[in-house]
Amino acid sequence: MRSTMQDVPLTVTRIMTYGTTVHGSSEVVTWTGDGVRRATYAQVGERAARLASALRGLGVTGDQRVATLMWNNQEHLEAYLAVPSMGAVLHTLNLRLPADQLAYIVNHAEDSVILVNGSLVPLLAAILPRCPTVEHVVVAGEGDISPLAAAGKPVHSYEELLAAAGPRFDWPELDERDAAAMCYTSGTTGNPKGVVYSHRSTYLHTMQMCMGDALGLRQDDRVLPVVPMFHANAWGLPYAGLMVGSSLLMPDRFLQPEPLARLIESQRATVVAGVPTIWNALLNHLDQHPVDLSSLRLGVTGGAPCPSAVMKAFHERHGLFLLQAWGMTETSPLGSAARPPAGVPEESEDYWRYRVTAGRLVCGVEGRLVGPAGEVVPNDGESVGELEVRGPWITGSYYREDPSPEKFDDGWLRTGDVGTLTPDGFFTITDRAKDVIKSGGEWISSVELENHLMAHPAVLEAAVVGVPDEKWDERPLATVVIREGHDVGLEELREFLAQRVARWQVPERWAVIPEVPKTSVGKFDKKVIRQQYADGVLDVKLTGRAPDRKE
Incomplete structure (x- = not known):
């Protein structure tokens, strides 16, 4: 027996059109260093349509890869919406990788267009002559574009392209299993590996990000993603913001503790997300320079285990709940979130024992522990093994590579994280397999x-x-x-x-x-x-x- 439900594809396009209409008055605020520039979601939606039209004019007619070498800002968000929704594939480039790895990624993905912030032109210019598949470069913001001339490729102004394009775009009906975006791992061992997210996986991941036991985002939130938009799609926060109507506060290139503290205070951020090193640096700054953090209700930390001392310091000195989450580029990235179970008294020993774990695996992510001999070990909170996961937003292979037994185990992703798993789904990392x-x-x-x-x-x-x-x-x-x-x-x-x-x-x-x-x-x-x-x-x-x- 089949259901009677309508078969409506789960696509980025639907997140975009909902967020930019129903939540059209929410805003994107981009920090400039000494102030902000603002745009409503409705304005961002119109500009995303103009960007899609402009990219069509540059020859992006199918699933070509459109790369971004950009900071967290309004223009990057517009690319997040326009590129997947027009049927192309968004490829975010890690601007902190060595030049050789950056060139390798561009060529491996076969990027056809690169959108770049003006301040990052020198970085792109250093590799562009080595990137034969790139046909066009689009520069957003101020910057000297002359270094790009040596590559002999057409260079366009982002704003001029948008001004010349129409304000409406006929968004195509896409297959939800088609590629929407791709990210590459950081390449700590060998060349970086490509992970390709589908529209379906992105939609489902976005819904889970918004759920109460994950980040629990709300329409009245003002979300500051310090985590880069090139790092696992900023943990999915841009799409989550559009889905529920949370305003987004974008730090651009100003990622030091002092400007971040000013951005939080002046724009009344409610949710901030960053890796532990960001939180540690911010804590050190706050201890020396008092800042009004009263607007914050949630901090999110991930990418590596956060020291319990940092979590407790924010709790005790700043009244901030710092939520530890776990994930990888390969898991879109949300895999778990460390919210203590109902009924555990706050400030109790058990409360903090849960808080400092990697968290409870969220619905949609199935996990198991595998011992050194390949045997599955019990989820008893004591047995130690490598975590393997599977689910609808977890990759089953790397782009243009066959699944290898070193990374994939009979349909499961080997995470490389070693630890224990409790019967109620809480994962505690004891080490990385390579670092134990x-x-x-x-x-x-x-x-x-x-x-x-x-x-x-x-x-x-x-x-x-x-x-x-x-x-x-x-x-x-x-x-x-x-x-x-x-x-x-x-x-x-x-x-x-x-x-x-x-x-x-x-x-x-x-x-x-x-x-x-x-x-x-x-x-x-x-x-x-x-x-x-x-x-x-x-x-x-x-x-x-x-x-x-x-x-």
């Missing part, structure tokens, strides 16, 4: 050591990696960044850690560094630290010794 430290046959969680170290008032950042050891195969090396104005000895930090973990897990190798290296999406780049150690670059101090296991 195996010392004398026992595992040491680098994440746990980092969280404890960053709970020390003198420690701003801490990253722990495994390094070779003659006796134990591997031992932890702790690298720490000391807060400005603080003075702490390594012996004190060692003893601080020894009171919180088994003594045999405490590192005897330590290094004080000015800053933890970061990846292009703001995560700790541990491969750089390992290489610095191997090259003898780090000033490593030995404190204590590695205890025997019986100690």
Whole structure:
């Protein structure tokens, strides 16, 4: 028996048309450094139609890839709406990748048009001669376009194209399984991998983002996505904002703590989303420069485990609920959100035990743990394994690549995150599979050591990696960044850690560094630290010794 329901495709077009009409008075606010520029959703909808018309005129007539090399701003949102809705594929380029990787991505995706902010023209100019598939470049905003001339490709003004185009566009009826957008992984091992999102997966993911046990966005929210729009589509926040009518506050290129704090205060942000390094830097700024955060009701952190000390500091000093979520480029990205179960008393030990997990897997994401021998282990909150997931917004392969057993396991995505899973769906990350430290046959969680170290008032950042050891195969090396104005000895930090973990897990190798290296999406780049150690670059101090296991 079949249903009697209408078969209406779930497409980005429907999110766009709903948001720009029903919620036409909501606004997009783009920070300029010393003020803002505003546009209503209705105005953005008209400009998206003009952009689609302009791209048709440039030869985008099918599913060509239209790339964006842009900050979080109004023009980028217009591309988010126009490109998928006209039947083309939006390809967001990570502006923080090395030039060689950026060129590889453009060529691998076969981008035909690139939209670029004027301030990023030099970055594009450095790779454009190596990108034969690119036929047109469109520049939005102020900037010197002369460096692009060497590539011999037509260069257009974004605003001039829109002004010449008609204000209406005949949006085609699309197959919901067609590609809407694509992102590439950050390429920490080998070349970046392409993930292609469908209209259907994007629509379903957007609905889940808005649900109460996820972000619970509302029409009266003012959402500030600090997470870049090139990083897993800004975690889906632009589409979620359109779906429920939340206004969007765009930081453009002003991502330092001081301008972010001014943007939050002046524009009365209610929801802010960023990676842990952003939250840590913002907390440090707020401790020295008081700012009115009374408008905020929710902070969202993801991309890497957030130190519990940072979450508790925002809770205690600023009254802000910092929601930890987990996901990947491959999962669109939302996979879980750490809201404690109903009935758990706030401030209780259980409350915080739930808060610092990666969260409960959301409806639509099915998870299992797989042990080192490939066996499925119980979801009992104690057994440890690598998390594998599947669901309607999780990729089943990489673009132009066959599914490999290293990443895909009989229809499941291997996440590379190691941890425990409770019967009620809460996932606790103990480490990345590539970062777990195996010392004398026992595992040491680098994440746990980092969280404890960053709970020390003198420690701003801490990253722990495994390094070779003659006796134990591997031992932890702790690298720490000391807060400005603080003075702490390594012996004190060692003893601080020894009171919180088994003594045999405490590192005897330590290094004080000015800053933890970061990846292009703001995560700790541990491969750089390992290489610095191997090259003898780090000033490593030995404190204590590695205890025997019986100690």
